[in-house]
Amino acid sequence: MDIRQGAGMEDKIIKQISLFAENKPGRLANVADKLKSAGINIRAFTIAESGDFGIIRMVVDNTDNAYSILHNAGFTVSETSVLGIEMDDVPGSMSRIAEVFGKAKINIDYAYAFVTRNQKALLIVRVNEIEKAVKTLEEENVKLMGMKELENI
Amino acid sequence: MNIPEVGNHFMIILDRIGPLDDMKVQIEMNESAFSDRMSDMMALKKKISGALRHVLNLAVEVELVEHGSLPRSEGKSKKVIDNRKI
Incomplete structure (x- = not known):
């Protein structure tokens, strides 16, 4: 997470949740279930894939909460500007x-x-x-x- | 060999494909090494496989896996799975 990037421009920058996931059945279900349990709504979503793994990128209605929940659940996750x-x-x-x-x-x-x-x-x-x-x-x-x-x- | 992006959790998997031995290394991702840019992730894989090739003089396939997905063990011996039937 690069907090210096875009400092002072909060109203013009969106924080995206980026997440590392292996390319295996059930991985997305696991992530989505954590967000569901926390009542977090996904506003935009995409997966970039590269054979054995993927990078899930999403914009949610409560970024900091989503980050904490996914991080605490053991996912490799970051916030990106x-x-x-x-x-x-x-x-x-x-x-x-x-x-x-x-x-x-x-x-x-x-x-x-x-x-x-x-x-x-x-x-x-x-x-x-x-x-x-x-x-x-x-x-x-x-x-x-x-x-x-x-x-x- | 010192690659700060690689933590303590990795697994070496040995196989025999035809007459040749094959080596794959699974490495758990951690947040300090993770990037949302695919190019950074591919560069990381290349850096690790390049470093392994330099030390071992072997082409090693690197697979990035999720944090916590590899079995935890204390001894080095448990970091190797040998599937070769010799």
Whole structure:
């Protein structure tokens, strides 16, 4: 967990839960069961797989609680700073954001997206230079979501 | 050999594939070595297998496993599973 990254930018940065899991039946069920027991709601979710293991990445409604519960249950887990970019749910929105990143030479480590209840799309990205990305996106009038806003989507 | 990312919990599995011996090392992940970026994780596997190759002069398959998934033992002898039928 890198707490220095994005310090002072809490309202523009989302904390993602990242978790190491072996690629075996029942592993996800085990994780999901822990979250269920704690009443934690998953807002966005993806798994990156690599043969023998996977990395589960998710945004939840109570990150710190989820981290403690999973950590205490013995999982290898971390909190990662990512950006939550709000887009209109129309053709071309992704293109615009990608162009902003490309022009500013900001590299995307990974990204995943979903459609929200209020007709918006949310793109979650991890970038190599998060503070530069925040600055660049704000200059381009791109809306970034913080954790509080994410609870209401 | 000193790889800080590798803790005390590992298992060496020996097999014989055809005429050749095969060695696999299972290593438990810990939070200090874990990264949410797949490229970092692949680099970690490569670093460990490279270090083992350097010391042993053998190609060793490295498998990262979950914390707590390997049997706990006190002696070094229990860190090796030999499946070879010689």
